[in-house]
Ligand SMILES: [Zn+2]
């Protein structure tokens with residue numbers, strides 16, 4: 040029986056566990072995320088780096104150079120290449136963005152916000168009342184996550 044926030048790659052060589060609920064879940068509809076996932080958007084589950092434990096295997100880290108946008112690191116299975124999680128320059132080494140699709144029960148996490156809707160596929164309909172941004176909000180999540188999650192978000196912001 041797996042824990043609520045366990046996940047892993049497609050081939051099973053890497054397994055990980057998130058300790059506790061994420062800070063937030065967002066869908067990113069930017070072109071980079073579309074290309075990397077080969078899909079309409081990426082589902083990013085934000086959590087403190089220290090709350091991710093590798094249970095099996097060893098993810099391989101690769102840097103994606105993105106010019107002005109700042110480099111992003113992505114952790115993948117070295118065998119099947121599944122992208123498990125990435126970081127973001129806004130949060131330096133403090134947070135990871137787990138790909139919800141690699142969680143055993145990713146469907147339990149409901150997105151708090153949608154980013155980069157300027158390149159959203161037109162047939163993707165965002166539920167009414169869910170925050171959406173044409174690009175990225177200026178700072179942090181752009182949406183009020185409540186006291187506990189906002190405090191955790193602020194604690195992970197770089198600089
Ligand atoms: Zn694998």
Ligand SMILES: [Zn+2]
Nearest residue numbers: 067068069072
């Ligand atoms: Zn993106």
